[in-house]
Amino acid sequence: MRFGIVEILILGALCCVPLVVIIGVIVGIVFLNKRLSPSSWFRKILAIITGVIVDLGGTNIVSGIYAAILAFGMAAQLAQENLSSAEIQSRLMSELNTANIGMSIPMIVFGILLSILGGYVAGKIARQNEIVYGLATGIGVLLVSVTLSFAMGLAEQSQSPIRQLAISLAVNIGSTTLGGYLAFLQRKRKEKKLKANNPESPQVS
16 A cells, blocks of 8 residues: 555645635635624624634644644555555554544644634624624534534544543633634724824724
């Protein structure tokens, strides 16, 4: 079982497909965002949906790329043991499941950063109550994750301790809320700068 340049390029292209889709969605949202009033109810819903897409979608893409890198490395090592293709695939799946990719240090770091980014994007789109929208993004990610887990039967297969899951959820919601807070600080800083430059100008929302 050998992996050449062609296989690597194909896998890289497959990993980039969802990334391109998410980028396209975000670009469309940016253009739509400029046409909505700050008080529009659609803007509020759009803020939360976009934050969830950035957080959950980004995390899934990064974890998929990370798993692919690990798989190539493991497959290269197993191929040196003169195993058959079926044996390599069996060992590979077993080792990937044991590795618990979601709780590895790189994925924890990327997951937190993407959660912060999701809350920040939601706050930027909302243009008001950014901390609330950051929190709502975290809750939205939680609801989507739980729904998908039960729909795909992953909840019954999960072997993670309840404490580990609770900590993960708390960190995710805290990170999205922090992202919303960063968007809030940026808006206040912008308003303060605008007021200092032109004291008679109305505040922007």
